[in-house]
Amino acid sequence: MDLKIYEEDTSKTHKISYSGKGTLEDLITTMIDEGIDVPDEAIILTNGKQLDFDKTYNFINNQSFTLRNAANLEGFAIQFNDITKAKIKQIKVGRNNNAKPWRYVTRGINLYGNCQNNKCEAYNKEVIDMKKNIKELDLVKEKGFMICPMCKKHCQAKTVGFYKCYYNIFTVKCDEETYQNIKSGEIIPDFDKLNVSNVGKGNCVNSNGKNYVLQKTEGENIFKFDETSGDATFVKLLFQVLSY
Numbered sequence: 363m364d365l366k367i368y369e370e371d372t373s374k375t376h377k378i379s380y381s382g383k384g385t386l387e388d389l390i391t392t393m394i395d396e397g398i399d400v401p402d403e404a405i406i407l408t409n410g411k412q413l414d415f416d417k418t419y420n421f422i423n424n425q426s427f428t429l430r431n432a433a434n435l436e437g438f439a440i441q442f443n444d445i446t447k448a449k450i451k452q453i454k455v456g457r458n459n460n461a462k463p464w465r466y467v468t469r470g471i472n473l474y475g476n477c478q479n480n481k482c483e484a485y486n487k488e489v490i491d492m493k494k495n496i497k498e499l500d501l502v503k504e505k506g507f508m509i510c511p512m513c514k515k516h517c518q519a520k521t522v523g524f525y526k527c528y529y530n531i532f533t534v535k536c537d538e539e540t541y542q543n544i545k546s547g548e549i550i551p552d553f554d555k556l557n558v559s560n561v562g563k564g565n566c567v568n569s570n571g572k573n574y575v576l577q578k579t580e581g582e583n584i585f586k587f588d589e590t591s592g593d594a595t596f597v598k599l600l601f602q603v604l605s606y
């Protein structure tokens with residue numbers, strides 16, 4: 363009897379021989395024996411349902427399975443300041459010679475987070491990751507991380523600020539249940555079916571017909587999204603700078 367294994371990481375389909383009845387563990391062992399690279403965090407699905415470790419299955423001839431690497435899924439959704447609700451705080455950027463070097467901002471996108479590296483000069487302080495000359499940043503693809511400007515280690519980005527630019531923010535939020543399903547590997551987010559929200563004022567529409575928001579910062583002020591409205595779960599969180 364043959365089974366078809368679709369490997370999501372490589373988009374390859376493999377055919378393996380299998381005896382009929384077995385557990386998920388038996389199936390994985392056979393896959394490895396047949397030369398398929400099964401990641402440690404593998405999830406196997408059939409007809410969109412995840413196979414269970416404790417059950418014995420009656421596999422049928424030509425049944426199709428999807429091999430998904432759950433390690434990839436962590437990047438599908440992140441928790442971040444709910445900027446669809448947050449107020450924009452305008453903070454004047456001055457030429458202060460005494461300013462700490464982790465507080466410098468750049469034109470365009472600036473991410474804010476707290477450095478968690480206890481060997482860093484800016485440990486536990488709010489640091490700013492200047493995304494110099496970066497016109498587009500998908501924070502979900504970055505798994506919600508930014509780089510501390512002092513120690514260059516990753517830390518979690520908690521909010522964003524824009525300085526001296528025209529910018530767009532494009533967000534797709536999801537609810538807790540959807541988030542859990544994404545994390546467990548049961549679904550891959552389908553942007554068209556999820557809740558699309560806009561931030562701020564003004565509208566323009568991208569090629570997919572989704573709403574974007576176009577904003578301009580003013581003067582010497584950085585537009586920082588304050589964090590009083592709490593976090594939300596995003597499957598898409600795209601920051602764009604249109605011009606400086």
Ligand SMILES: [Zn+2]
Nearest residue numbers: 477482510513
């Ligand atoms: Zn640091």
